Amino acid sequence: MTKEKQEIPQANEASSFKMLRAMAGIGLLCALLIVLTYEGTLPRIEQLKAEALEAAIFKVIPGTTQTKAYALKDGEFVALEGKENAEKKIYAGYNDNNELMGFAIEASGQGYADIIRILYGYDPAQQAVVGFYVLDSKETPGLGDKIEKDDNFLANFKALDVKLDETFTKIVNSVVTVKSGAKVNPWEVDGITGATISSRAIGNIIAESSKEWMPILYPQVDHFKQETAQAETSTH
Template sequence: MNAPSQPIPQEDTPKSGKMLSAMVGLGLLCALLIVSIYEGTSERRAFLKAEALEKAIFQVIPNTKKMEPMLIENGTLIPFDQKKQGLTRIYVGYNDEGNMSGYALECSGQGYADIIKILIGYDPKTETVVGFHVLESKETPGLGDKIEKDENFLANFIALDVSWDKEKKQLNNAVITVKNGEKNHPWEIDGITGATISSRAIGKIINDSMEKVNQ
């Protein structure tokens, strides 16, 4: 005689549902917490970013004691206006005597890993780039990030030729990056061995940005 069959235990559906609900609720709570922390620190991050930019401006324009943000419209400097969109922002530096010491210009372009954001100092009297600072970069550590600290590379920006033609329509010579040790002209950038793409990107960023200055 066969033994009576035992009933098959059923899943505790209500219990599983409660666990799933708890996990979803915990996930939402974590997401809200992350958003709250991000929004709560946004003002602080914006302040630090602005502070770093201001410090960099004084670094890339020699002998600057005061600076003023302005806009470029049709090749002419106009007072900065937040409402005016699509215009190039430029920072005008002044020395102790109140005379203009140069301009600082934010530039950006594609690097090897991501967008590279830089700040360059420009002397309109000599038509040269006289300062360089990397604002944001995600280039490869030990290779591409040498654009921020390699002394030989940074020496390119003491007097990089970005002079204009007589009509002020275009540069006399395009800024280009050459292989390390092959720089022969003042508008060339001596590249970094092992960081070819990153150093070439800097040349292109500067060239493209300077061409926009007089537009």
């Protein structure tokens, strides 16, 4: 009887060990499959992201048929080649005649639910935001997501004033979101009733981004035009 009692715990321990070993093996296999799937689909995901971004650039810069990415390095813009990337970059948009139509700028900020990533178009000739597109948002469906769908809200970004002062060092009137129907100035964003926080977030994002980028970008507009002219000359 004593011998049987001693053998039972040993048998249970052996069984538990086999179970743990099997579970560990299954876990490792699942982890390996996840990694392989991720690695296998990553190029396709990156390609789709790049295509979506390019389509968004065309939307936010009216008249654009071709684009080129530029990195900001030591206060100057340098053209990016191929898949070269940079932390601070913008996209210049050109028409079929290689005329500069404007710039697309990525920006982000806190929304109601999470970080909102946007792309907006800037026309230096007007010194205005002339297009807007939401790249990534987790705002509440039916409410916060109106920032992507509401025509009246999207109309704010056809000529949103971001003019610089005479020294080209700061925005004259910072972009600000007002209550729905209360917009009277060209630098104001008409908010969305029922999506106050989300619409205000968009105004804040563009306000902060334009304060950073416009004083750097606007004084260097001729640089982008000269690059286009040099490219035309080199092809003849």
